[in-house]
Amino acid sequence: MSTSPLLLSGITQHTLQSERLKTAYLTTGQGPLPVVLIHGNCSSSLFFQDFMLALAETGRYTIYAPDLRGYGASETLPVDATRGVRDFSDDIASFVRALDLPSFHLLGWSLGGNVAIQYAIDYPGTLRTLMLEATGSPYGFGGTKDVIGTPVWLDYAGSGGGTANGDFVQRLADGDRGSDPTSPRTTINTFYFKPPFRAAPDREEIFVSSILAMAVAPGNYPGDTLPSENWPGSAPGAQGVNNALSPKYLNQGELANVSEKPPVLWFHGADDQIVSDTSMFDIGFLGQLGFVPGWPGAQLYPPQPMKGQIRAVLESYKEHGGTYQEFIIPECGHSPHIEQQDEAVKLCTEFIDAH
Template identity: 75%
Template sequence: MTTSLLLDGISQRTTQTRRLTMAYLATGQGTTPVVLVHGNCSSSLFFQDFMLALAATGSYTVYAPDMRGYGESETLPVDATRGVRDYSDDLAAFVQALNLPPFHLLGWSLGGNIIMQYAIDYPGTARTLLLEASGSPYGFGGSKDAAGTPTWLDSAGSGGGTVNADFVKSLQSGDRGSGPTSSRTTMNAFYFKPPFQVSPEREEIYVSAILSTKVTPGNYPGDTLPSENWPGLAPGKLGVNNALAPKYLNQSALVDIIDKPPILWFHGADDQIVSDTSMFDIGFLGQLGVIPGWPGAQIYPPQPMKTQIRTLLESYQANGGSYQEHVLPECGHSPHIEKQDEVLKLCTEFMDAH
């Protein structure tokens, strides 16, 4: 990694875990570890300012790994048939390699799915779960109600085939321009709520983070299968977007874990990515007329992503867990960047209370 991508006070390291070689950022000298897990089409670089703010409190040592296929970590195929378990197992191997004591765990977007899976598979090791603009526990696309029922048995309308092909080409070519499907334009239009903008320096760092996504058959966006069901494509068995297909991802088991860490769920009121009206959801795009042939709301409604999260967390609480929800007004998909001071206060107060 070029040093120009790292902020003063942030160090980049690598560790060989029992599963893969992982790069990570670290800062702080506090007694309490916090691990931050990034989302899809991003890397640990998106966390740097927030890491420094956490470290400045004096309470925390902060770690942000690059997950497989992102940033500077090793790229290995993602077995989508396991849902996001490849990532949760990688995360477990990471914290074991660093020999971390019980830690707080924050997951942003896809990272939220990863840390929910981690809590299911490795109970009793995370002090709290902080879900930042988390993906739905029933994945992305292809489900139709609060319980996450798949719209079609083959989960048509979810997975690798739903990703904009021009955006994939932009990633492959390392495009740093401002075309309509470039990483830069996508970030400013959807990661943040317009007209929010970061400084030119940060923008270049974040574009580099998005472009670190490895476009390979087994990583991003994943393979696709033809389907007789609208919109004519179904998820394959490899890659990150297929791992989020409801055919393979169902995290309702979170409700039944014995050791239930307290959960903080915070999200932007104007998130266009994880939303009940997501601009990346096939059902909602069909409703808008963007994708032809939509069979209607009775058959293929927009995925109620936030409703699904809230419904699961209400069940989690009813079964003996606890959660808090905070909606940040005038905020998109990246609260820790768009509303850093508010999110810092929210997260530190929650972690300090547990």
């Protein structure tokens, strides 16, 4: 058990060796219902601490928040992007088996939402509920042009490791704790949250430390890249998390066809700038704004309709016998569990207790 200065009172950190990797995880609460939380890209379980403590106050849940491979204090192993996010979802499966958890409630935030969706597809019958917080699109990040995930180019140029901001990646590698425009600190306060929201200074330092703990390497973040004759000039490689999120390898439309369909809660901020139909991280939208030169125009390469894609897949899920609820949280960016913690706790606890 770790006593890291980054841990809040009431949170404990443990390390578990599964058949796949050594996983660090946070836990709190002693209730009968297990809840597993999966963090997003460029973060770790540390982003969940206050949310975990608030859930634990109900007395009904035991909460677990693992660090994904290459993030936080977990083992760094390369990500095989050709499997989409299955390396991550298989890791979660081995984690819950090692803990010998019964059927459980699963929440995924951002990238964690894609991991949670993949888990639901590959391990049917093990979930009580599936909660998606600001989840990524089931058709990945970048490179698609409509709600059914049609690729813009056959090589999926405009998605994958080559779309990461090179200066941000270098600042991660350098351990930058400053406040320059592309620093991790500024990225959190500009894009993870809706300005002018800002976490308390001690929490902000935890969040910055969390991001800086991730593995910056071609096999992890952001991933390798291939040259392309198509705009913007790069296509996804075969390793690393950003390539795992490329629609070349990630297509989760099959969620609608899973044999066992847990009820789904999808909640997201109205002002999310990361997962959005006008995402500040989507190459199509950045091209439209003039930030990436040579944009071929909206008819050929429109902004990716991320939220429209999520909604279309969940509607198909409903048509095939599943159920879902959607909640849009006003005055909120990409991190409802931090920016609007009380609302996020209320949504999740009421959803869990109803199922």
